[in-house]
Amino acid sequence: MAASMRLLFRRVIRLSHRNVNVTAAGAPGRPAGCWEPPSCRCFSEAAGDRSTHFGFETVPETEKAKRVYKVFENVAQKYDTMNDAMSLGVHRLWKDTLLHVMHPQPGVRLLDVAGGTGDIAFRFLEYVRFQQERQKRRAARLMQAPSWQDISNNYSTEEEDGPQESRAVVCDINKEMLRVGKQKADGLGISAGLSWVVGDAEELPFDDDQFDIYTIAFGIRNVTHIDQALQEALRVLKPGGRFMCLEFSKVTNPVLARLYDVYSFQMIPVLGEVIAGDWKSYQYLVESIRKFPDQEEFKGMIEDAGFYSAKYCNLTGGVVALHSGFKL
16 A cells, blocks of 8 residues: 555656646647546546547557557568668677676576567577586585585575476467577477466556566557556566666757668668568568657656656667666
């Protein structure tokens, strides 16, 4: 009850600050329609005016999920190839950065949402294995000349605790993306500690307090109700668990921003047609990036969902931002 009241109080303070800033400036710094008071949003829903964006197109909320599903069904087979082509391979560095910042230790449980092709899960399991081997080497060095007491204590600890096993659960609403991910896992010989689950980010099929880390990489902008997805992330995390999101954002350098716009709108749909035979899907993906909230807005949404110590860091001049927060 106390936690709920603190969260409500923080939201009221946040909204009041935003209203003051808008009034003082005469024009808000964020796009119109963002951060409406809850009463406005509820009135809109009560009136039956429930629409959202699909790229630059306005569509009924009920239609967006179906159209997004179709996009990723179409691009699944060429998804990894297109990621390399569109980002010139830099997406691999962004995902590596996510893992290094995460710094997972043996025994933790990861939920990777909208992670159908397995990129984050594979990196997670590899990183944890490296940490396990490192710990074993360190223990071996310390035990080079052990006493009988050290040997006895070490043996007792191994018997009682057993080996720590990390697990990664890949959850994606799109069955075709999961199928591609499973094929990749089989090709890499990865099976231990890895599960694949069909599920919606807005209504996750897991009990409360199940995971140590929740990740979503380049997927949350495709969710119809981002606030609901954030609430689900909070629900399934254990107390002390960490939320991490890698998403395209607003470029901070004006020169880079102009170049990025030209490349995104003119080149990426062409690459989509040449490589995947589907320029429309990649036109939508480019437009969805432009419709996603900027760094500060999204940070505010994470805080409003109930996460603490929310922060972000820009990668490649703000082309991508890495967001994180903790569940208390």
